[in-house]
Amino acid sequence: MSDRKELVLDEVRRYHREASVPREFVPGTTEIWPSGAVLEEADRVALVEAALDLRIAAGTSSRKFESAFARRLKRRKAHLTNSGSSANLLAVSALTSHVLGERRLRPGDEVITVAAGFPTTVNPILQNGLVPVFVDVDLRTYNTTADRVAQAIGPKTRAIIIAHALGNPFEVAEIAQLAVDHELFLIEDNCDAVGATYDGRLTGSFGDMATVSFYPAHHLTMGEGGCVLTSDLGLARIVESLRDWGRDCWCEPGENDRCLKRFKYQMGTLPAGYDHKYIFSHVGYNLKATDIQAALGLTQLAKLDDFIEARRRNWRRLREGLDGVPGLLLPEATPRSEPSWFGFAITVTPDARFSRAELGDFLEGRKIGTRRLFAGNLTRHPAYVDQPHRVVGDLTNSDIITEQTFWIGVYPALTDEMIDYMTSSIKEFVAARG
Numbered sequence: 001m002s003d004r005k006e007l008v009l010d011e012v013r014r015y016h017r018e019a020s021v022p023r024e025f026v027p028g029t030t031e032i033w034p035s036g037a038v039l040e041e042a043d044r045v046a047l048v049e050a051a052l053d054l055r056i057a058a059g060t061s062s063r064k065f066e067s068a069f070a071r072r073l074k075r076r077k078a079h080l081t082n083s084g085s086s087a088n089l090l091a092v093s094a095l096t097s098h099v100l101g102e103r104r105l106r107p108g109d110e111v112i113t114v115a116a117g118f119p120t121t122v123n124p125i126l127q128n129g130l131v132p133v134f135v136d137v138d139l140r141t142y143n144t145t146a147d148r149v150a151q152a153i154g155p156k157t158r159a160i161i162i163a164h165a166l167g168n169p170f171e172v173a174e175i176a177q178l179a180v181d182h183e184l185f186l187i188e189d190n191c192d193a194v195g196a197t198y199d200g201r202l203t204g205s206f207g208d209m210a211t212v213s214f215y216p217a218h219h220l221t222m223g224e225g226g227c228v229l230t231s232d233l234g235l236a237r238i239v240e241s242l243r244d245w246g247r248d249c250w251c252e253p254g255e256n257d258r259c260l261k262r263f264k265y266q267m268g269t270l271p272a273g274y275d276h277k278y279i280f281s282h283v284g285y286n287l288k289a290t291d292i293q294a295a296l297g298l299t300q301l302a303k304l305d306d307f308i309e310a311r312r313r314n315w316r317r318l319r320e321g322l323d324g325v326p327g328l329l330l331p332e333a334t335p336r337s338e339p340s341w342f343g344f345a346i347t348v349t350p351d352a353r354f355s356r357a358e359l360g361d362f363l364e365g366r367k368i369g370t371r372r373l374f375a376g377n378l379t380r381h382p383a384y385v386d387q388p389h390r391v392v393g394d395l396t397n398s399d400i401i402t403e404q405t406f407w408i409g410v411y412p413a414l415t416d417e418m419i420d421y422m423t424s425s426i427k428e429f430v431a432a433r434g
């Protein structure tokens, strides 16, 4: 490293220490965010170093992150994207690739998903001309069950895409087995659950593909960013092609002849020897992330285990602190799982002497941030009313979530003092209504 660069980075370290003096927590005044990024000196230095090196497109840091993250999540391949939503779009779109032959999904085929969740878990189904089949979820775990998924399988069902809700695994081993038995693809939306396990095995490692988000609310961040993980090298090639404009070639930018046949292909009706770098075998996108994002991802990844542990600790403290409070249905881990919590969900029960809105307003008034369980019942949103879909069973719990559920934060920057203020505020509110 040049002396001048080292000097600049030393200044960045100094600046970081100046800029990040811990602020005193003042109950009722200091904002307690439900989620947020934890950015430390190493993160700031990595970002500035990537900028100093002018690593503005995807390059060495992106490749390094992809292999480190794939290793961490025990998958053979990870493909970095510009968001978790893009990762979902790529994963579902990959299933429609002609490369899969008879296994490919075709317009009108059905994909099972849950009604209560995040919209961009579901949108790629519709964006690919496929039909979402919605099932309900349980309260407390906020996940669906293998039984519900089994009931939803019909003659046109070809795939399943479900998110591990708020970091809590769904019954992924059983649902993966259903997928095998019925020759369905399974995509795990692991955007909120990095590090969670089911039967001791990492979520994201059961399905054909898994997706992750690196938006600041998530377990590790790149600002914006996401990832598709798979151990199926055929699917990995399709994802890469779709991500990178649809090209057939797999040379990295700046690389020229990795396939050793760059000018020796004949594809489509192109003339023989047409430059492989410019042969397009998919109708693709450009959903790549940059090296500046990946540089941040690498420093964040080094802290992932600590982040996950802090989230678990905060969740437990909230759970113990709120145990037995009347009118609140508290969250529970799915049996046989160890969640990597994203948030702490609370459902106000029908017999409560207060409404969800009243409790939410009270907490917001105390600067304790609350969030809805994303969209609630998606089928009730204007965007989906006229979209083709099927509902199996009823969506009673999804409706309860729409009306009665919210979540509060567990992210690593929350201190014990903040968590205790959150629990004492909720108890105070409930006692005043008792």
Ligand SMILES: Cc1ncc(COP(=O)(O)O)c(C=O)c1O
Pocket (backbone or CB within 6 Å): 083, 084, 085, 086, 088, 118, 120, 121, 163, 189, 191, 192, 213, 214, 215, 217, 225, 226
């Ligand atoms: C379950 C789930 N899937 C997908 C996404 C989309 O990720 P991104 O915001 O990176 O597009 C989110 C976002 O929070 C999410 O919670």
